[in-house]
Amino acid sequence: QVQLVESGGGSVQAGGSLRLSCAASEYTYGTYLMGWFRQAPGAERVGVAGIDADGSTKYADGVKGRFTISRDNAKNTLTLQMNSLKPEDTAMYYCAARAKARGRAHSTWWLQPEAYDYWGQGTQVTVSS
Numbered sequence: 863q864v865q866l867v868e869s870g871g872g873s874v875q876a877g878g879s880l881r882l883s884c885a886a887s888e889y890t891y892g893t894y895l896m897g898w899f900r901q902a903p904g905a906e907r908v909g910v911a912g913i914d915a916d917g918s919t920k921y922a923d924g925v926k927g928r929f930t931i932s933r934d935n936a937k938n939t940l941t942l943q944m945n946s947l948k949p950e951d952t953a954m955y956y957c958a959a960r961a962k963a964r965g966r967a968h969s970t971w972w973l974q975p976e977a978y979d980y981w982g983q984g985t986q987v988t989v990s991s
Contacts (some may be wrong), residue, residue, distance in 0.1 A: 864888050864980040871985030872882030872969045878947050878989070880907035884940040884982060895960040895967050896933060897978060898942045900987075907956065909973025911942060920972040924950075947989045957982040 874880055882898070897912035911931035912920045919931055930940035930943040940957055958978035960967060971977040 864894075864959050864961075866982035868955065868957045868982045868985040871955060871987045872894045873988040873990065874947055876948055876989055876991050879943070879945045880947065880987060882942040882944065882955055882957075882985060882987075884942075886938040886940070886959065888938070893926070894962065895972065895977065897958045897972060898931060898952075899956045899958055901956070901984075902953040905916055905953075907975055908978060909975070910955070912969075912972030912977075913940070914966070914969075918969070920969055922973060944987070947987075949989050949991045951987060952989050953987060954984040955987050956984045961974065978988070 867885045868882060870879055870880060870882040872880060877936050895912060895914050898910040899907050900910050901907040910925055913931045913933050928946045932941045959980040960977055961979040967977045
């Protein structure tokens with residue numbers, strides 16, 4: 863069972879930046895698809911960015927060019943650098959990981975919750991105008 867703990871959320875003004883981190887309880891090198899999701903009040907959880915074991919990435923259209931996902935396998939951490947934040951980025955942000963036993967996922971699935979098995983508790987991001 864992989865445990866994920868997010869940190870780095872907070873409140874910023876539009877145009878500002880935040881850096882989210884996710885600490886994983888297990889060795890993540892080359893073994894997991896990992897991703898970031900967000901959920902606004904009353905809305906479904908949606909994929910923001912995913913990163914495969916080989917470092918390949920995928921982003922939701924609304925964050926391309928503003929957000930960067932990265933992973934440090936030696937430190938078992940996942941990071942989301944968020945720049946040029948907008949009020950519509952306000953949401954609870956969740957870190958997610960895919961179970962080893964499920965093998966690799968096609969990139970079509972990297973932003974779909976169904977591709978992931980482990981979830982963190984979330985960290986709140988609030989962007990004011």
